[in-house]
Amino acid sequence: MNIDSSYRSPNFTDRRIPVEFVVLHFTAGSLQRTLELFLDPKREVSSHIVIDTNGSVYEVVPCFSGQALRAWHAGVSRLEVNGSLRDGFNDFSIGIELVNFNGNLFPYTEAQYSSLCAVMERLKALYPALARPEAVVGHEQIAGFRGKCDPGRCFEWKRFFALCYPGQGAPGREPLCSAEVAASLQGMVDSAGVQYDPKTGLATLPQGVDHTFFNGLSKLSEDLLSKKA
Numbered sequence: 538m539n540i541d542s543s544y545r546s547p548n549f550t551d552r553r554i555p556v557e558f559v560v561l562h563f564t565a566g567s568l569q570r571t572l573e574l575f576l577d578p579k580r581e582v583s584s585h586i587v588i589d590t591n592g593s594v595y596e597v598v599p600c601f602s603g604q605a606l607r608a609w610h611a612g613v614s615r616l617e618v619n620g621s622l623r624d625g626f627n628d629f630s631i632g633i634e635l636v637n638f639n640g641n642l643f644p645y646t647e648a649q650y651s652s653l654c655a656v657m658e659r660l661k662a663l664y665p666a667l668a669r670p671e672a673v674v675g676h677e678q679i680a681g682f683r684g685k686c687d688p689g690r691c692f693e694w695k696r697f698f699a700l701c702y703p704g705q706g707a708p709g710r711e712p713l714c715s716a717e718v719a720a721s722l723q724g725m726v727d728s729a730g731v732q733y734d735p736k737t738g739l740a741t742l743p744q745g746v747d748h749t750f751f752n753g754l755s756k757l758s759e760d761l762l763s764k765k766a
């Protein structure tokens with residue numbers, strides 16, 4: 538697996554973290570837009586790893602050395618694990634961003650699943666806590682109460698666990714976004730004229746439709762879903 542480490546984010550805390558979890562996200566924008574955000578010190582966001590639709594892997598905050606630094610991907614977050622409450626996942630997790638304008642609408646590509654598994658193999662070898670499938674969660678499992686709904690309905694958790702944790706079962710990972718909310722987002726995408734190619738994962742955006750439109754969709758779903766959570 539080829540890892541591009543030439544884009545380094547200034548947005549991290551310069552301190553080693555113990556790695557107990559991996560948190561999966563979608564970017565809500567193109568690779569280029571995502572790297573722009575992560576490299577902008579004013580944005581104060583980052584993730585350790587970004588996986589593009591073509592499977593290319595970018596290490597934006599160090600983690601492949603075996604000494605992960607603290608990236609800023611999870612925000613306010615919590616999860617009950619074996620009866621005790623864990624919160625503040627940036628302190629003990631690696632964040633992986635999958636490039637996708639909206640993972641509640643658009644499928645992830647073959648290349649992304651395959652790179653994700655290669656990445657997980659590397660990380661499992663470095664961080665023993667990741668040997669258990671329970672160690673991989675979506676942002677929606679730990680921040681659904683804020684309406685975070687990534688990686689979303691289109692992420693195939695069963696396929697992911699079968700590929701990356703063969704024979705180890707598949708912990709339940711229900712999407713937060715309801716079919717109803719997804720349908721209303723789909724309506725907006727359709728009326729904006731967005732075309733999506735499931736093979737390449739590339740969306741064709743009409744004139745005037747850019748990341749602002751998809752940020753709007755994410756904001757809308759956060760508002761709708763945080764009320765219910």
Ligand SMILES: [Zn+2]
Binds near residue numbers: 561562563610
């Ligand atoms: Zn996220």
